[in-house]
Amino acid sequence: MRLSEHGLNQIRKHEGFGPDIYRDVAGLKTVGYGHLLTASDKAIGRFKYGVSEEGAMRLLAEDVAWAERVVNNLVRVSLKQQEFDALTSFVFNIGATAFRRSTALKRLNRGDKRGAAEAMTWWNKITVKGKKVPSQGLSNRRMAEYQLFRGDKDGA
Secondary structure (H helix, E strand, O other), X not given: OOOOHHHHHHHHHHHOOEEEXXXXXXXXXXXXXXXXXXXXXXXXXXXXXXXXXXHHHHHHHHHHHHHHHHHHHHOOOOOOHHHHHHHHHHHHHHOHHHHHXXXXXXXXXXXXXXXXXHHHOOOOEEXXXXXXXXXXXXXXXXXXXXXXXXXXXXXX
């Protein structure tokens, strides 16, 4: 499966657009719609002068490809488009290793879609001074992914 335009727009909404290099909540250098700067980006000074919104959209389309592959490779049950979109957003945000080990994936592959959607909402914390604390931004994103996955709303 591939991420739909609606799914891509949901990721854009939750990532937000930053034309200049900024540090995300984890302190990692980022630009555009959540594009993490790679060692080669840094070495060649790529994005030294930022990125346009059009350029950020191209980066995002490239960046979500790995998350699509992860969902396609690890999920063993059939998915509706909105479920795939929600999972791709989730994986894009938490990473492949975390998803592989997650209760959400385990429940999903057992056929427990409701339980999988619930488990996705648990990933709403950031580390501050060595402690996991809830993040309102991640809580909002997880609720939107939950709603999109469940088909309750458009994933607002």
